[in-house]
Amino acid sequence: MLARETSPLKQTPLHALHLARGAKMVPFAGYDMPVQYAAGVLKEHLHTRANAGLFDVSHMGQLTLKARSGNMAEAALALEKLVPQDILGIAPGRQRYAQFTNADGGLLDDLMVANFGDHLFLVVNAACKDEDEAHLRAHLSETCEIVSLADRALIALQGPKAETALAKFCADIGSMKFMDAGPRRVADIDCFVSRSGYTGEDGFEISVPSDKAEALVTALLDDPDVLPIGLGARDSLRLEAGLCLYGHDIDTTTTPVEGALEWSVQKVRRSGGARAGGFPGADKILTQFAQGAARRRVGLRPEGRAPVREGAVLFADPTSAEPIGKVTSGGFGPSLNAPVAMGYLPTSLSATGTTVFAEVRGQRLPLKVAATPFVPNTYKR
Amino acid sequence: MTTLYTSDHEWLRIEGDVATIGITDYAQSQLGDVVFVELPKVGRSLKKTEAAAVVESVKAASDVYAPITGEVIEVNEALAAEPALVNSDAGGKAWFFKMKIADKGELGGLMDEAAYAAHTA
Numbered sequence: 001m002l003a004r005e006t007s008p009l010k011q012t013p014l015h016a017l018h019l020a021r022g023a024k025m026v027p028f029a030g031y032d033m034p035v036q037y038a039a040g041v042l043k044e045h046l047h048t049r050a051n052a053g054l055f056d057v058s059h060m061g062q063l064t065l066k067a068r069s070g071n072m073a074e075a076a077l078a079l080e081k082l083v084p085q086d087i088l089g090i091a092p093g094r095q096r097y098a099q100f101t102n103a104d105g106g107l108l109d110d111l112m113v114a115n116f117g118d119h120l121f122l123v124v125n126a127a128c129k130d131e132d133e134a135h136l137r138a139h140l141s142e143t144c145e146i147v148s149l150a151d152r153a154l155i156a157l158q159g160p161k162a163e164t165a166l167a168k169f170c171a172d173i174g175s176m177k178f179m180d181a182g183p184r185r186v187a188d189i190d191c192f193v194s195r196s197g198y199t200g201e202d203g204f205e206i207s208v209p210s211d212k213a214e215a216l217v218t219a220l221l222d223d224p225d226v227l228p229i230g231l232g233a234r235d236s237l238r239l240e241a242g243l244c245l246y247g248h249d250i251d252t253t254t255t256p257v258e259g260a261l262e263w264s265v266q267k268v269r270r271s272g273g274a275r276a277g278g279f280p281g282a283d284k285i286l287t288q289f290a291q292g293a294a295r296r297r298v299g300l301r302p303e304g305r306a307p308v309r310e311g312a313v314l315f316a317d318p319t320s321a322e323p324i325g326k327v328t329s330g331g332f333g334p335s336l337n338a339p340v341a342m343g344y345l346p347t348s349l350s351a352t353g354t355t356v357f358a359e360v361r362g363q364r365l366p367l368k369v370a371a372t373p374f375v376p377n378t379y380k381r
Numbered sequence: 382m383t384t385l386y387t388s389d390h391e392w393l394r395i396e397g398d399v400a401t402i403g404i405t406d407y408a409q410s411q412l413g414d415v416v417f418v419e420l421p422k423v424g425r426s427l428k429k430t431e432a433a434a435v436v437e438s439v440k441a442a443s444d445v446y447a448p449i450t451g452e453v454i455e456v457n458e459a460l461a462a463e464p465a466l467v468n469s470d471a472g473g474k475a476w477f478f479k480m481k482i483a484d485k486g487e488l489g490g491l492m493d494e495a496a497y498a499a500h501t502a
Contacts, residue, residue, distance in 0.1 A: 041439040042414035232413075232440060305417050305461070307437050332416040332439050339417075361419075361435065 012058035013153045013210040014217055021221075021228055029126035031059040034230040041232035045334040048199055048237055049375075052159035053229035054220055057198075061129025062149040062207055065136065066119035069143070075120055078140045079113065084256060084279045086266035090115040095181035095194050097264050099256060100135060105281030105288070106252040107259070108135065110244065114181035114194060121181070121192060123154065123205070125246045153213035158203030158237070160378065161225040166193075166204055169219065173204070178379035187216055198234065200241025200377040239340055240333045242299055242372025248310060249297060249328045249342050255281070257288035258344070260297045265289070295325065296350040299372035300341040302358070304365055307332050307339040312358040314343060319364075324349060327358060335375050341367065385488060386497035387448045392472060395488065399454065403476040404436065404445060404467065407501045412438040415467040420456040420478055427451060427480065429487060434477050436467065449487045451480035 009032040018025065023034030034056065036044060047053060067074035076087040085098040095114040099107045109128035114121040124132045129148075136146045157166055166173050169187040181194035192207040208216050220226050235245070244250045250259045267273050271286050279285075302308045307330060314325040330341030345356060352371050357364040383395045390408035394401040409415065417437040427433050427447035434445040456478045460466060466475040482488070492500060 035440075036413065040414050042416075045439075236439060305464075306419065307417060307442070309442065332437070334414075334439065 010059075012056055013213040014056045014058060014155075017214050017217060018056065018228070023228070023230060026231070028231060029059055031126065033059060034228070036230035036232045037228050039227065041230070041236065042334050044227065044229045044233035045236050047227050048159045048229055048233060049201065049335050050160070051225040051227070052157060052161040052165050052203075052223075053199070053233070054217060054226050055156040055158065055229050055234055056153070056217075057156050057205070058153040058210075058213070059126035060154050061122075061124040061126065061132060062152050062154060063122040063124065063133060063136065064116075064119050064147045064149065065122060065140065066145045066147075067143060068145055070118065072115070072118055075144055076115075078143050079120060080269070080275065081278060082135065082139060082280065083113075084265045084269050084282070084285060085113070086268045086275070087113060087120070088275070089266065089268065092117045093180055093182045095179045095196060099250075099261070099264070100132065101256070101279055101281045101285065102252055103280050104252075105255040105284035107246070107250050107254060107256070108132070108252060110246050110250065112194070112196065114192075116182060116192070127247060149207070151210050152207050153210050154205060154207050155213070155217060155220075156197050156199075156203060156205045157220060157226070158197045158199040158201045158229075160202060162201070162203040163380075165220060165223045165226050166206075168223070169216075176204075176380075178202070178381045187219055189216055191216075195380065198241075198243055199237035200243070200373055200375055201237075202378050202380050236331055236334060239329055239331060239342070240335055240373065240375040241377060242342070242374060244297070244342075245329055254297070254344075255285050255288055255293065257285060258293045258295055258297065262289065292347055294347060295344045296347045297328070297342060298345050298350045299370040299374060300327065300330070300343055300356070300358075300367040301370040301374070302339040302341065302365055302367045305339065306360060306365060308341045308358045308360055308365060308367060312341075312343075312360055314345060314367075315357045315359065315364060316349065318357055324356065333374060340374050342372070345369065384494060385491035386494070386500070387446075387491060388500060389446055389448070390501075391445060391448050393448055393488075393491065394476075395482070398482050398485070400449060400451070400480045400482050401476050402445075402448060402478055402480060404471055405497070405501075406471045409468050409471040412436060412440070412443060412467075414439045415464045418460040418464050418467065418477070420460065421453045423453055423456060425453045427453060437464075445477060447480070448491065449480065449482060449484070451483040453478050454481050455479040
């Protein structure tokens with residue numbers, strides 16, 4: 001308690017609601033965030049997969065990018081100088097997954113980019129948001145106006161009952177498909193809604209003005225199918241869905257190819273494409289597209305019951321002295337009722353079904369390379 | 382039969398020269414949902430404060446230390462099949478292992494129920 005009272009942790013607009021609902025709070029990316037509520041991580045996870053879970057992700061950064069000329073294509077092309085994605089090709093009302101790259105082809109952050117008609121709307125990771133904003137300003141200020149939307153909360157409503165729960169407050173929500181995004185009136189509040197998330201489930205992310213966030217969340221939680229879910233279950237849900245956690249599964253030392261994120265780099269930005277390259281680290285990344293990379297991020301399924309956690313060193317066999325890789329995320333998958341992990345392996349050992357060994361408490365535990373997502377996703381495409 | 386406690390949130394039920402050892406209800410509530418328990422081998426000699434077992438919750442792995450010196454004479458195999466017993470019955474069915482007490486003098490350094498209640502208050 002003392003630490004909480006004296007710490008300089010920031011609070012989201014939903015902080016009081018978390019405390020009132022019995023959340024256990026932990027420091028995360030400089031914020032005092034709910035790691036779980038009374039139900040606990042396991043029940044919160046399973047509830048999200050069976051019903052609907054509501055997550056406070058207001059610690060994440062929300063930004064808009066608008067060309068000073070007012071020309072949307074100019075903003076899209078400007079952002080393409082910093083990411084290897086096709087931003088120009090994002091249709092109005094659509095969203096796309098992207099990464100900021102560095103000169104070595106590593107990743108500064110991963111983000112969502114939506115086309116809101118006359119400007120781009122970006123959602124970035126909490127721990128990187130200040131650096132991301134500075135990065136955008138340093139490179140794009142000449143042509144673009146960059147606005148940090150610090151006065152908005154962000155909530156995620158995820159799970160098979162998310163649509164029904166949100167439809168009570170927003171009539172046309174059912175017409176949205178996976179990765180549709182744009183302004184919507186929700187409970188008579190001006191929100192930005194995208195049909196996306198970080199759980200592998202169908203669901204929505206809703207950007208709401210901070211002063212209206214508690215009212216909206218309270219209204220959504222009135223539905224008995226909707227429970228508040230903490231960061232603990234958010235992590236186990238995204239891990240089962242095979243989704244990367246920035247700073248763990250991908251970082252400044254991993255390229256999109258090493259990170260198995262080739263699917264996120266559209267052909268138009270690859271060699272031979274109309275707008276090939278032109279982003280930081282393009283030489284290295286495009287060479288890796290052509291020739292492959294030495295290592296690769298893979299899904300891993302421990303064969304026993306013991307979770308294999310982040311940092312566990314991987315070996316090719318039970319006795320070899322030479323490490324071949326490392327686990328970057330690992331834990332227990334409640335929906336699989338089994339441990340799951342992700343990590344990096346030499347590409348030659350990254351084929352699905354390959355057995356490798358993780359050192360855990362002095363023992364070598366076998367794991368099999370497995371396809372991700374571990375739990376099939378249920379996006380409404 | 383006496384029940385004693387450690388500051389690391391283990392309980393010991395003393396019957397003659399045998400101690401049955403588990404983690405407290407307070408400990409399980411702090412750990413959250415338990416998904417895996419690793420127990421020591423029967424016959425292993427443990428020194429006081431040596432890591433004896435591991436309990437993994439959805440959140441993290443935690444060591445369970447030998448609260449006294451002695452030999453492991455039985456382990457609770459039921460925990461391998463049903464780790465969630467630790468959450469539902471930490472002080473009962475979810476005992477971890479039994480030790481033959483090497484030195485009864487070590488028991489004097491442990492807490493009784495009232496002292497443990499004060500420790501977790």
